[in-house]
Every structure is written in structure tokens, then in C-alpha cells.
Amino acid sequence: MSQSLVAGANAPLPTQPISVRILSNAPIDCAAYRLASTGKVRGDGDMVFYGQKRSDDGSVSFRGHDSDGYFDIDLAAQPSAIEKIALAFSNDKPLAQIGDVEIQVIAGNQQLLSATLPAVGREEKAIILAECYRRQGAWKFRFIAQGFNGGLKPLSEHFGVEIADDAPSQANQNHTQNTSQNVNQNAGQNSAPTPPPIPSAAPSSINLNKISLTKSQSSINLKKRDNFGKIAVNLNWNQQGDTGNQNSSPAPKKGLLSDLFSQHLSKGQNIDLDVGAMVHLANGEKTLIQALGDRFGQLNAPPYVCLRADDRTGQNKTGEWLDINGAQWANIKEVFIFAFIYQGVPNWAKTDGAVTIHVPEQPPIETRLTEGAGNLPMCAIARLVNQNGSINVERINRYFAGHQEMDQAFGWGFQWKRGRK
Template identity: 75%
Template sequence: MSQNQPQQLVAGANAPLPNDHISIRIISQNAVDCAAYRLTSDGKVRGDGDMIFYGQTRSDDGNVSFRGHDSDGFFDINLPAQPANIDKIALAFSSEQTLAQIGDVDIQVLQGSQVLLTCQLNGTGRSEKAIILAECYRRQGSWKFRFIAQGFNGGLKPLSEHFGVEIADEAPVPSQAATQAQTINTQKPNRPAQATPPPIPASPTVNLNKITLTKNQSSINLKKRDNFGKIAVNLNWNQRPNADQKTPKKGLLGDLFKQHKSGGIDLDVGAMIHLKNGEKTLIQALGNRFGSLQSAPYVCLRADDRTGQVSGGEWLDINGQQWSQIEEVFIFAFIYEGVPNWAQTDGVVTIHVPEQPPIETRLTEGTGNLPMCAIARLVNQQGSINVERINQYFKGHQEMDKAFHWGFSWKRGRK
């Protein structure tokens, strides 16, 4: 094939791949859930770190990664760096619709910006909702690509289990009383809602219903919608022992418990908001800047938990109906009272977007007694929500502002 003309494959055909970084692009007119599976010679993953999809966007070693936007999904694969016991990398997708409803799906294999191979999956008359599209596989020390186009019964969960991935069970359906309580709390935003902790699996599993942002997988893009609904951001941290429990007498941990007994570790969540019209504003309990949902900046702080004893923690709400008016929401937290040791607070921030898996990041990396944590930002990218994990720690508001160029003027304040 010429350098400028990609080779087109039919189902069952194969072609050599360069021993290099490649990208595989999956193009669909409708939304599909793409996934890649690194497989050993028995056709199974070695562990859950070999599954790459929207909820786990990098393999455990980072040599396969996923980036998706609207109806395009990209898998970036470093072929020379694949572990020796990985025999192939299978590429698949699933959908709530049948392939006939989805329509044709196109596949491109790229080296840099050059398209090497193309394939087209014809959806006419096909009733499957999941497809094993293709695979990169080793043959006599080299890598090759095969277009498979094999239908599979079931969705992402059975497809993943077919490749040996352990999938966590879905959270139980809440009781009628719990649902009523959630409705009441929604109607009274100044009272923190009672959050139900997710079930803890007995062994490590991939959870299709939760996205955890880490250093290795630090962002996720939520596709453009006309109305994202009410977006809720929760800051929670573990309760400390009661006053009648024995307290360590020495060291930083002892100081932390002492602070809690005398008033608790007070973590505060806040946000800096940049609107499309150029306006910038701040939301936080310090200074009683609670914001508004129905008018600019379309972000509101529900309440302030001074002790960490409220199981629901603290909540920020974002009016997703007005997302088109928002350029960026920058979420931060700081330790208002107590020893600034983030690892001991077990803090976690969870972003709840209607009809999307919860997105969480844990505040456990702070060192050097820095009380301020820049957590994450929600960026408007042509109508989509790009959630980016930050998790950087600072001496205070002014230092954090300077690092991210917000340009506010700061002075000391109290609640």
C-alpha cells in the first residue's frame, strides 16, 4: 500500500502493524461504550487492570489508554511496551441499541496522523448489541491487526466477563423511605443529603457504575447534552473516634484526634467559577459566599459541616441547565480547623451527574502540612463536561489562585 492510501480490510482479514505507538479510532453515528482487553494466550485478562474503558481509561501500566469524545473513541497503544505475556489486545463495544439501529461503525488504525488501515462494520440487519471489533495480536515476534466483526449477546458486563474481568455488582435499589428522604433533601438544599456508601466488594473488581480519577487516569469527558440536570459535588471524610475512646498521646496522629475531640477536623469545600461572559466569582462558607443556582454563577453551597459527623458531608450544586453559561468550575477544599494531614482525613470528593456514573477522587496525597487542596475542574468543552483531576496542595487560597491564574484579591476571613 502507498504511504498516503490506507489499506481497507474486510472481516477476517489481517495486516501487519508497525512496532510503534499506534492509535485505533472507533467512529459511530450513535453513542457506544468502547473497551479494550489485554489478553494472555488463554484469551483472558491477567487482572482488572487489563480492561480499558470509560471508567478506567488506562491499563495498570499506562501502555494502553482510552480517550473518547462524542461518537469517537480512541485507544492509544504502545505496542513495544506491552508485557511479554500479553498475546493480543481485543477491541469491542456495546450499546443499548442493536447494531442495525446504530448503523455502520468505522475503524481506523493510525500511526501518528497517518491512517494505516480502515475497516467498516455494516450494521444492516444485525441484532447484536455488543461486537468484538478487532484485535492486535503477536505473530512470530511482530504485531498484526485483524478485523473480526463478531457479534456478542449481552452488554458491556457479560462481554467483559467473557474476557475474564470481574465486574462489581450494582448498588442495591434504595428503599422507599430512602427515596423519600432524598426527595426531601433535594427540596431543602440547605440541609445536607444523607449519602449511602457504595457496597465494598470482597475482591478487587471493575465497577461499571463508578469512575475513579487517579494520577494514571486523570480525566473523563461527559458528552454534550442540552440539559445536564442538577450536578451535585460532595465532600466527605471519615468520622473520628468518640471522646470516650482512647486517644494516642504523642505524634501527629495524636494531635489529629485531639483536634477532633475538641471540635473536629473541619473540611470546607468551595469553588471558583468562570462564566462564559468573563465574570469570575467564588463560592465558599468562609465569608458566607453561598452562591445561587437560579442566577449567576449557577453554583450553590448547600451547607457547612463543621465536624465531619454528618454522614452526607458537604455539597456543592451546579445548575446543569445553565452549563452553556459556564466556562469552568474549579473545585477546592481546605482544612479550616485541625491538623493539615490529608491522608488522615480520608477525604473523598464525588461528582454526581444525572444518568452518569459517579466520578470520585480521593484527597490522600497531601504532604508538608499544606491545608489547601485544588481538587478538580469541570471545563466546558464545546458543550461537553470535561472533568479533570488536579489534587495539588497549597499553603492557602492566594497560592492556589496564583498557580492557576484566577486573579482574585484575597484577605483573611472567618466563618
């Protein structure tokens, strides 16, 4: 039975990992801050939000978006220097205009705690909603509901996070298709073996801006640089289903795969989404990167694009990652990013997939894969095009019956054959 808390109340937390869910009727920006005894973060790696979805050690991670955000927290794995984990949210409108906000604490399939923040009379644009804190060797949860003047930036700076102010310039919103010359290659040929995971260095400062590519804002241009660093492309989708436990809370309105995912859980199957890329180098060579056919690529040699690993289980909460060597951007003409449903009934709206492109010292660039109609399993997502040294990111979001149909639509000219993982 879930326990309901009022402001200032606390309750014990279990030793097992927990999930903290924040719900709102309007889009809000959620953030978690791991705090030392000073009440400040030890570094930027202690802040977790849409632009940095994992703490530096991975023991706190963020999933979800807009009005339905989750933080997965392994309390037992927290460093000894961490005394609190503050959970907060912000909006560009005061709370009174966005409505009540609810927070839930979930362990396994059971909702343990809940609390509701009433919106009436609240003019703050940022709220420190709750905290997990240590007390005599154990962890407890406190509902705080403390208002904070300003938005996410001053709130983060209050906790000691260094915030970057620069954002990239906006480009025109025109969308263009690939018109590359055809080059025949065997798309089923194996390439280099899977490389080891590549660690991501913590940024020197946090950028709170986020760019969402939509039909009305379909492209963004990142100005020319000598070295763009490691560009990380993340494909993530909702991976937790409703098990039907009678002690758990009712199925949420969004953020889970609901009936689609439950159908595959009942068969012992997860939905397997795969991210891949077609790479056109400046010397004319074209290469395919995807797990199917073990074409994982290379980061420090042509094609300078590498798939980190294939999440065949669907249990990796960070999804799948594709890395691009931004130091070699001058040798890359285009990276064409796509995703396909390898296993499971194609239903993009219910998988609620999202692709986020992380470029060092730039805001994350996100596009959502929720517009696919019918049963088409292949989605052409975006292009990263070299325009005189700059990176022009163009949203595509078109759906196809398979690799060959997508190839023909954009004129890449690969030769395709069936394959298995």
C-alpha cells in the first residue's frame, strides 16, 4: 500500500534500487542533484537531467521526458561523500499556471510513496520537490515542496553546478533529401569487430539549453570548429512494462509501453530497437554501420563512426549509442542516422522512442520517433551534413518498409540482403 506524504514528512527507503517518478499535466524540466555535506554538487557529473542523463558513475540516471520523467537511483551505490539527492523541476511559467505536480517512489513493481504539490497560489517557476538523504547509515525520503525564484539555471547554480551560457545559432528550417551518387556495396559484409565501450568525459560545464527538431523547426547548424570532439548519438525508448501487480499503482498515462510491451513480455520477448548509420566520407567511400551483420565501424579510423554495442535484451536504460569522431569531421561528408524495430510489432507511438545528438559544448539535439503510421519498421531519423566545415543537423522522420526502400528514397545505392543478429 502506497504511503502518502505531506510537505516536510519523511519515510524510510529500501536498500534495493528505486525509481522516482515526477508527473505533471504540462511539460517540465526535471533534475536530480547529488549533494555533498556542503549542500553542493562535487562537480557537473553530479547533476542528472535531459542534457546529461547519467551521473558520472551511472548510479543515478534519467529517463522519460516532458510531463513524465523518471530517475532511477541505486542508493547503495552512492559514493560515501554524497549525503543527499535533491529532486527538482522547473518551467518557464509559474506553478499556478501548469497545475499540480505529483511525485512517486517505486521499488520493483510496487509504489511505496507518493506526494502531491498543489499549484494553487504558487508563483515559483522552480521547485525543490523532494530529497533522498542519509540518516544513521540508512536512506530516507523527504517531501520538501520548496519554491525557488528563477528557473533551472539559477536553481542549478544554487547547487553549485557550473552553467554554460553559449548556445548554437539557428539555421534555416528547410529540409533537403540525400542526392548522393550511387555506389554499389555489399551491405551484408562484416567489418571490424565490436570495439570496447568508449568512456565519455564529463563536460567542463553544463548546458541547460535543449533543441527539439520538429516539422516547424527541422534543422540546426553548428558553426565550424577545428575539432567537434566525440559526437554521441543516443537511441532510447521506454523499456518497462506494466506487470499487473495488484499492489502497484495503476498504469500511468504515458512513459511505459503499456499493452504493446506487455504483450511481448508475456511471450518472454522485449522490443528490440536498433540504431544505425549510413556514412558518406569526403573521399567518396560509403559505409553502413549497424549491429545487423556485425558492422560496428571504427572511431579512430575510417569511417570514423562506431556503434558501441547492441542492446539485444532491451534492458539497458540508456539505450543504444552511436559515436562520431568529430576530430575527423573534415573527412566526413554526411552521416545518415536511422532506426528500425528488429523484434516486436512496429508501433512507434507506443515505443515512444527518441534520438538525442550530444555534441560537446552544445545543447542536446532531440527528435522523437512517434509519428510512424501503419506497420512500417524502419525510420530515417536525421542527417548530419558537412557544410563547409559546419555540422548541419536535419530532421527527417520518414518511415519505410525496410532498408532497401529507405536506401532507394535517398539514393545511397547499397546492395541489400537479408541478415540476422
